[in-house]
Amino acid sequence: MAAAGAALAPGIENRLLSPPNAGRIRCSSSAVPARGALVVRGAALSEESRKNRSSALKAVAVKGEAPNLTTAKSGHEILLFDALREGLEEEMARDPTVCVIGEDVGHYGGSYKVTKGLAEKFGDLRVLDTPICENSFTGMGIGAAMTGLRTVVEGMNMGFLLLAYNQISNNAGMLHYTSGGQFKIPIVIRGPGGVGKQLGAEHSQRLESYFQSVPGLQMVACSTPYNAKGLMKAAIRSDNPVILYEHVLLYNLKERIPDEEYVLCLEEAELVRPGKDVTILTYSRMRHFVLQAAKTLVERGYDPEIIDIRSLKPFDLFTIGNSIKKTHKVLIVEECMRTGGIGASLRAAIVDNFWDFLDGRPECLSSQDVPTPYAATLEDATVVQPAQIVVKVEQMCQGLV
Amino acid sequence: MTRSTVGSLARRLFASQPRQAAAAQAPDAINVEIPVPFQLHLLQEGPARESVTSREELVKMYRDMFRIRRMEITADKLFKSQLVRGFCHLYDGQEAVTIGMEAALTYEDTVITAYRDHATFLGRGGTVHECFAELMGRSTGCARGKGGSMHLYKPSNNFYGGWGIVGTTGPLGAGLAFANKYEKKNNVAMAIYGDGAGNQGQLFEAKNMAGLWDLPLIFLVENNHYGMGTAEWRASKKTTFYDRVSYIPGIKVDGMDAFAVKEATRFAKEHCLSGKGPIVLEADTYRYHGHSMSDPGSTYRTRNEIQGVRQERDPIERIKKLMIKENVMREEEFKAVDKEIKQEVDDAAAKAKDDPNPGEEELFMNIYKNDSGLKTYGCDRNMVRVQLP
Numbered sequence: 001m002a003a004a005g006a007a008l009a010p011g012i013e014n015r016l017l018s019p020p021n022a023g024r025i026r027c028s029s030s031a032v033p034a035r036g037a038l039v040v041r042g043a044a045l046s047e048e049s050r051k052n053r054s055s056a057l058k059a060v061a062v063k064g065e066a067p068n069l070t071t072a073k074s075g076h077e078i079l080l081f082d083a084l085r086e087g088l089e090e091e092m093a094r095d096p097t098v099c100v101i102g103e104d105v106g107h108y109g110g111s112y113k114v115t116k117g118l119a120e121k122f123g124d125l126r127v128l129d130t131p132i133c134e135n136s137f138t139g140m141g142i143g144a145a146m147t148g149l150r151t152v153v154e155g156m157n158m159g160f161l162l163l164a165y166n167q168i169s170n171n172a173g174m175l176h177y178t179s180g181g182q183f184k185i186p187i188v189i190r191g192p193g194g195v196g197k198q199l200g201a202e203h204s205q206r207l208e209s210y211f212q213s214v215p216g217l218q219m220v221a222c223s224t225p226y227n228a229k230g231l232m233k234a235a236i237r238s239d240n241p242v243i244l245y246e247h248v249l250l251y252n253l254k255e256r257i258p259d260e261e262y263v264l265c266l267e268e269a270e271l272v273r274p275g276k277d278v279t280i281l282t283y284s285r286m287r288h289f290v291l292q293a294a295k296t297l298v299e300r301g302y303d304p305e306i307i308d309i310r311s312l313k314p315f316d317l318f319t320i321g322n323s324i325k326k327t328h329k330v331l332i333v334e335e336c337m338r339t340g341g342i343g344a345s346l347r348a349a350i351v352d353n354f355w356d357f358l359d360g361r362p363e364c365l366s367s368q369d370v371p372t373p374y375a376a377t378l379e380d381a382t383v384v385q386p387a388q389i390v391v392k393v394e395q396m397c398q399g400l401v
Numbered sequence: 402m403t404r405s406t407v408g409s410l411a412r413r414l415f416a417s418q419p420r421q422a423a424a425a426q427a428p429d430a431i432n433v434e435i436p437v438p439f440q441l442h443l444l445q446e447g448p449a450r451e452s453v454t455s456r457e458e459l460v461k462m463y464r465d466m467f468r469i470r471r472m473e474i475t476a477d478k479l480f481k482s483q484l485v486r487g488f489c490h491l492y493d494g495q496e497a498v499t500i501g502m503e504a505a506l507t508y509e510d511t512v513i514t515a516y517r518d519h520a521t522f523l524g525r526g527g528t529v530h531e532c533f534a535e536l537m538g539r540s541t542g543c544a545r546g547k548g549g550s551m552h553l554y555k556p557s558n559n560f561y562g563g564w565g566i567v568g569t570t571g572p573l574g575a576g577l578a579f580a581n582k583y584e585k586k587n588n589v590a591m592a593i594y595g596d597g598a599g600n601q602g603q604l605f606e607a608k609n610m611a612g613l614w615d616l617p618l619i620f621l622v623e624n625n626h627y628g629m630g631t632a633e634w635r636a637s638k639k640t641t642f643y644d645r646v647s648y649i650p651g652i653k654v655d656g657m658d659a660f661a662v663k664e665a666t667r668f669a670k671e672h673c674l675s676g677k678g679p680i681v682l683e684a685d686t687y688r689y690h691g692h693s694m695s696d697p698g699s700t701y702r703t704r705n706e707i708q709g710v711r712q713e714r715d716p717i718e719r720i721k722k723l724m725i726k727e728n729v730m731r732e733e734e735f736k737a738v739d740k741e742i743k744q745e746v747d748d749a750a751a752k753a754k755d756d757p758n759p760g761e762e763e764l765f766m767n768i769y770k771n772d773s774g775l776k777t778y779g780c781d782r783n784m785v786r787v788q789l790p
Contacts (some may be wrong), residue, residue: 133603135603138577143572146573149579154567170566170569177547180542181545183556
């Protein structure tokens with residue numbers, strides 16, 4: 001029993017160029033595993049990528065470099081917010097049913113400039129400035145999506161979307177099911193979330209904790225300009241309701257991304273750094289903290305495998321399982337609170353599925369179960385810091401936990 | 402005073418009311434007077450006080466309303482014999498609202514309503530069998546048995562359900578109207594809610610947005626005066642709903658008169674499609690059953706009141722009297738039609754009773770739309786429950 005899309009080597013063969021107006025997005029598949037078998041990832045790699053891989057092993061941990069570029073000169077440098085904007089603009093140009101709804105997305109250009117210039121280009125109806133009424137403009141986006149429009153609803157801060165929880169849970173997530181498959185809701189709900197720089201508790205929420213148990217929703221988190229653009233495009237093209245989590249502090253991240261069009265696979269995790277000592281699963285801002293910690297770890301002789309899980313719902317258990325099979329140790333580094341966060345669910349999934357491959361319990365570093373304080377020192381103590389990651393990995397590799 | 406003198410007197414008194422264009426009437430056209438005047442908010446003129454209909458339309462309306470009535474009474478029986486579980490909100494007494502509305506709309510217009518949706522589903526072209534099968538949770542139901550009483554849908558006729566949360570039809574309806582405007586369709590969206598929902602904040606938000614962007618949206622309030630057990634005067638500071646907002650016009654209409662609802666809907670549709678923005682219709686109606694099958698319906702209102710409305714304002718009796726007066730059908734013909742429809746409804750219930758329950762594989766189907774090679778797992782994650790293409 002073969003399932004398409006299951007055998008992808010993450011981050012490598014993801015480039016897919018679907019012709020405009022193609023209904024389906026097909027992830028290219030290098031090998032199709034038999035049911036239950038975990039294919040060792042290395043077998044699927046090309047010579048070129050294998051060379052890149054081995055040099056990456058010895059190098060200092062790379063920061064989100066797109067591994068599928070063969071030359072460093074091609075492509076263009078871009079900031080993350082602009083990569084999101086580029087993806088959105090390309091999709092709006094390609095498909096006239098794509099429209100954006102949110103506060104200050106039009107004339108103001110978006111509070112984080114993700115929609116800058118789009119209203120001038122596509123008009124006020126396609127980039128709609130709403131009054132401040134999250135519950136009803138999210139509902140409006142869902143109602144429009146039911147008829148087939150591909151709406152992109154922006155929450156100025158993800159935390160505000162709590163006002164629209166009923167709409168997102170009952171009306172977006174569950175409608176395909178309760179209607180027996182009669183309606184699809186191709187909506188994208190996006191916005192910045194996560195702990196920022198002293199924004200206070202109400203503006204530092206991690207909504208992936210709350211939405212993760214709504215059946216029918218898909219959730220992805222971007223962390224680099226490359227995956228931000230790819231995930232934005234994939235989310236818009238998907239016929240399912242997708243929540244795209246951006247992070248307030250990552251908008252000015254710079255990276256070189258390909259000039260040619262690419263769309264990423266929504267359900268896939270991204271291998272950031274291959275290794276053999278421990279599997280570190282992370283997403284969003286914590287990816288960069290993990291990479292920072294990895295510099296220290298590599299200097300001290302450790303070889304962590306770092307995976308940006310990207311897909312928060314559903315988890316890419318195929319990639320994760322392959323990695324755990326190799327390293328036998330797993331550490332989850334997340335920004336959610338300890339209780340009921342993504343880490344909590346991921347730990348349960350790992351224990352259920354990969355118990356036999358584990359040498360010890362799956363570890364998890366999460367934020368504290370507190371409302372995020374304003375004071376800088378307290379805020380730093382709320383979230384995981386790179387030093388804590390180093391300590392934890394060392395303990396795990398030395399068998400001290 | 403005979404009816405015709407009242408009619409002509411009314412015509413003189415309300416001379417400013419627009420008349421039906423009499424020039425294009427077919428020879429067999431029947432004129433129906435609308436006795437209860439429309440109450441208007443922010444409108445100079447209201448709907449016509451006279452509706453032009455035909456034998457065919459009258460017969461169809463009677464049959465449709467009677468079918469709804471029989472379906473709801475049968476649903477009551479099915480619930481009491483525990484074939485229908487959970488929630489069951491019945492529409493009998495309010496038939497004129499849905500049938501009157503459908504007489505003025507087409508299936509290109511979009512309709513969305515709340516949980517009292519069995520009749521609206523039928524009005525939008527759904528069959529009694531599909532409805533019963535869904536109520537009984539069978540796989541032949543309109544939502545494959547996975548929705549239930551409150552989640553009936555008919556996408557082919559632009560019926561967007563069937564929603565359980567009070568007030569949610571406002572924003573969703575705004576989305577439907579927005580889509581019509583976006584796609585430049587010459588159609589309205591009709592968002593239906595009740596008096597109990599009338600105080601929801603999201604409705605005001607939706608009205609603001611609809612007014613701001615001139616969305617072709619008709620807000621229809623089915624005011625049956627009770628939000629479950631709470632009478633409207635105990636829930637609302639202001640007990641009318643058509644004039645709640647100072648920038649959206651409204652019309653209050655006798656919801657037990659199918660032709661009043663028809664004319665009001667026709668007027669509202671013209672209003673919206675001429676670019677004047679949204680409009681609110683308040684239909685003054687009544688439900689004979691309680692809020693749902695778990696509510697006897699008599700603890701917060703007297704039996705005399707229910708009986709009184711049934712005797713004086715019943716929508717089916719009203720149209721029957723009209724048809725007899727206009728010689729459309731005789732008493733014996735009514736008996737035959739009633740018997741036929743009762744049989745049709747009973748047959749549908751019997752057929753639905755024998756339909757199979759959904760199989761176990763249905764549990765994990767339709768969680769996601771299959772378009773990207775997505776695998777859906779059971780909660781133990783070990784087994785792939787759904788094979789995707």
